[in-house]
Amino acid sequence: MAKNLILWLVIAVVLMMVFQNISGGESATNKLAYSTFLEQVKRGDIREVTIDQSTNEISGVRNNNDAFVTQIPYLDMKLMDELLMQGNVIVSGKKPEEQSFLASIFINWFPMLLLIGVWIFFMRQMQGGGGKGAMSFGKSKARLLGEDQIKTTFADVAGCDEAKEDVSELVDFLRDPTKFQKLGGKIPKGVLMVGPPGTGKTLLAKAIAGEAKVPFFSISGSDFVEMFVGVGASRVRDMFDQAKKSSPCIIFIDEIDAVGRKRGAGHGGGHDEREQTLNQMLVEMDGFEGHEGIIVIAATNRPDVLDPALLRPGRFDRQVMVGLPDIRGREQILKVHMRKVPLGDNVVASLIARGTPGFSGADLANLVNEAALFAARTNKRVVSMEEFDKAKDKIMMGSERKSMVMSEEEKTNTAYHEAGHAIVGRLVPKHDPVYKVSIIPRGRALGVTMYLPEQDKYSNSREELESRIATLFGGRIAEVITLGEAGVTTGASNDIERATNIARKMVTSWGLSPKMGPINYEDEENEMFMGGSGKPKSAETVRDIDAEIRLLIDRNYAAAEKILRDNLDVLEAMKDALMKYETIDAKQIDDLMNRVEVRPPADWETDDKAGSDKPSGGASINAGGEAKDAPDSDTSDVTH
Numbered sequence: 298m299a300k301n302l303i304l305w306l307v308i309a310v311v312l313m314m315v316f317q318n319i320s321g322g323e324s325a326t327n328k329l330a331y332s333t334f335l336e337q338v339k340r341g342d343i344r345e346v347t348i349d350q351s352t353n354e355i356s357g358v359r360n361n362n363d364a365f366v367t368q369i370p371y372l373d374m375k376l377m378d379e380l381l382m383q384g385n386v387i388v389s390g391k392k393p394e395e396q397s398f399l400a401s402i403f404i405n406w407f408p409m410l411l412l413i414g415v416w417i418f419f420m421r422q423m424q425g426g427g428g429k430g431a432m433s434f435g436k437s438k439a440r441l442l443g444e445d446q447i448k449t450t451f452a453d454v455a456g457c458d459e460a461k462e463d464v465s466e467l468v469d470f471l472r473d474p475t476k477f478q479k480l481g482g483k484i485p486k487g488v489l490m491v492g493p494p495g496t497g498k499t500l501l502a503k504a505i506a507g508e509a510k511v512p513f514f515s516i517s518g519s520d521f522v523e524m525f526v527g528v529g530a531s532r533v534r535d536m537f538d539q540a541k542k543s544s545p546c547i548i549f550i551d552e553i554d555a556v557g558r559k560r561g562a563g564h565g566g567g568h569d570e571r572e573q574t575l576n577q578m579l580v581e582m583d584g585f586e587g588h589e590g591i592i593v594i595a596a597t598n599r600p601d602v603l604d605p606a607l608l609r610p611g612r613f614d615r616q617v618m619v620g621l622p623d624i625r626g627r628e629q630i631l632k633v634h635m636r637k638v639p640l641g642d643n644v645v646a647s648l649i650a651r652g653t654p655g656f657s658g659a660d661l662a663n664l665v666n667e668a669a670l671f672a673a674r675t676n677k678r679v680v681s682m683e684e685f686d687k688a689k690d691k692i693m694m695g696s697e698r699k700s701m702v703m704s705e706e707e708k709t710n711t712a713y714h715e716a717g718h719a720i721v722g723r724l725v726p727k728h729d730p731v732y733k734v735s736i737i738p739r740g741r742a743l744g745v746t747m748y749l750p751e752q753d754k755y756s757n758s759r760e761e762l763e764s765r766i767a768t769l770f771g772g773r774i775a776e777v778i779t780l781g782e783a784g785v786t787t788g789a790s791n792d793i794e795r796a797t798n799i800a801r802k803m804v805t806s807w808g809l810s811p812k813m814g815p816i817n818y819e820d821e822e823n824e825m826f827m828g829g830s831g832k833p834k835s836a837e838t839v840r841d842i843d844a845e846i847r848l849l850i851d852r853n854y855a856a857a858e859k860i861l862r863d864n865l866d867v868l869e870a871m872k873d874a875l876m877k878y879e880t881i882d883a884k885q886i887d888d889l890m891n892r893v894e895v896r897p898p899a900d901w902e903t904d905d906k907a908g909s910d911k912p913s914g915g916a917s918i919n920a921g922g923e924a925k926d927a928p929d930s931d932t933s934d935v936t937h
């Protein structure tokens with residue numbers, strides 16, 4: 298189609314040029330300046346002139362038979378007198394040129410035609426490449442991947458073994474539907490994949506098609522939702538018709554919640570279209586008996602909003618959970634994506650996996666990609682652990698903002714604050730090891746302290762929670778001790794919020810306060826989901842809860858303060874190290890805690906940032922009690 302359009306454009310341009318030549322193309326004759334022409338008139342050299350009133354051009358012939366043209370620069374009233382005075386000059390006029398009929402139509406209509414052409418072109422584009430008819434409103438937009446186009450296999454999907462096992466039966470069925478039936482297998486029709494975004498639902502569905510070597514239709518639920526009533530429904534019909542022609546095959550509907558929300562749940566009208574589409578889908582799913590060999594796989598991360606009719610037997614009656622990967626899953630996913638990049642010797646996937654709790658498969662794919670970009674930017678041949686670390690920090694905490702100018706005083710405050718977190722984090726009874734402390738601003742935070750969990754945590758003991766509260770206060774206490782009450786900054790607001798939240802949860806919903814007992818006091822928060830008990834708490838209960846929260850906070854604040862007061866020398870040393878290196882790693886923290894000379898970081902000498910980011914002499918001019926930007930990001934493995 299695109300080629301056609303270009304061809305037409307070329308033809309049009311050529312035609313234009315041809316017409317131009319016909320209308321204005323008299324062979325070039327001797328061009329005269331108007332003054333010369335006048336002189337020649339006066340001299341009597343001119344025999345004949347023709348004056349073109351539309352172009353103010355005079356063409357003519359001299360006595361010696363030379364042809365000439367000239368342009369009248371202004372309306373010269375005296376010219377006519379002059380010419381007529383000569384007596385023997387033949388003067389004639391010329392009417393404005395008549396364009397040929399075709400040419401004028403063409404020139405007038407050309408822009409119109411062009412616009413119409415472009416419009417048709419885009420309409421076709423929007424209808425998707427597949428449609429053969431010009432306006433295929435009712436055609437499905439499903440993209441079809443032929444069985445030989447799918448390269449994805451189960452080997453590409455890592456870290457969700459249960460899900461793979463759940464769907465392996467589908468592969469058997471698709472490979473040979475009739476055999477499967479003879480063996481007494483129950484024919485699956487619809488499978489609902491449930492899980493958070495980026496966990497590989499699409500990937501898994503594609504892998505099923507790849508393993509079974511069947512075609513793969515994919516469409517997003519939102520593609521069905523159109524302005525025009527009935528379009529979505531006819532798209533559904535069309536999609537199933539297409540699928541029946543190429544069965545056995547898989548139909549994959551991403552974001553099914555876009556069409557599959559509970560019917561009648563919307564406020565007011567305007568949902569007819571979506572409901573019709575949903576009804577049509579139910580009709581189609583009931584309409585085939587399974588021997589067609591079509592499996593409909595739908596994906597959603599909101600199974601709770603789906604219309605129950607979708608989940609009834611014979612429809613999406615199987616659910617496959619695709620959850621966030623655990624530490625081993627993350628390692629495997631990393632390895633899958635690392636196959637595509639040249640790796641340095643020091644890359645340990647398991648270590649990266651440990652530092653990335655909560656990452657989805659898509660996040661991990663992105664991590665590998667970012668690391669490769671970092672390596673490319675510094676012209677490295679391989680991607681090594683440093684790049685993975687940088688990429689991870691960037692994804693978790695936003696890019697470093699090295700250009701942000703902090704005053705010397707602010708930097709010192711931040712260094713004390715982060716050192717306080719790090720030291721308390723190291724010395725409380727139960728805390729994930731501190732592995733990095735930095736006073737380079739990131740995102741909205743002025744500095745960060747990062748912890749490396751040993752394994753994914755699904756629950757926390759009371760001791761762990763109290764240790765965390767103490768560590769969160771480490772930053773504020775370090776400021777109080779070193780800067781005095783007057784110098785304390787607002788940098789701890791996020792720490793305080795998080796510590797308070799933990800303490801509150803311990804008392805009101807985790808049953809970890811002996812005095813309040815294992816009772817849930819958090820009606821307000823759960824109201825949305827559980828309906829709430831609706832019973833207001835007595836004033837006395839409220840007071841008791843507050844007292845218990847205060848007790849937890851005070852106890853751990855005191856514990857953290859004791860740790861820091863006992864280690865004032867380490868606090869000073871760590872502040873100095875941070876001021877010097879800006880980022881210190883686990884090894885250097887070890888050195889500091891053991892009170893030995895701090896080794897510079899491995900990349901200190903080679904890294905060109907060394908020295909250059911020392912603040913310039915005048916940096917401390919803008920000192921003063923400037924408020925710190927309160928960070929609001931909340932990754933549990935980081936404090937600011």
Ligand SMILES: Nc1ncnc2c1ncn2[C@@H]1O[C@H](COP(=O)(O)OP(=O)(O)OP(=O)(O)O)[C@@H](O)[C@H]1O
Pocket residue numbers: 453454455456457493494495496497498499500501551596598630633657658659660662
């Ligand atoms: N388990 C996994 N193994 C390997 N790669 C994965 C995995 N999960 C996700 N990825 C990577 O993340 C990308 C996006 O995943 P995918 O589109 O399948 O997620 P999804 O669950 O369908 O997300 P959404 O709900 O947002 O559509 C994949 O192309 C792949 O590169």
Ligand SMILES: [Zn+2]
Pocket residue numbers: 714718769772773788789792936937
């Ligand atoms: Zn802090």
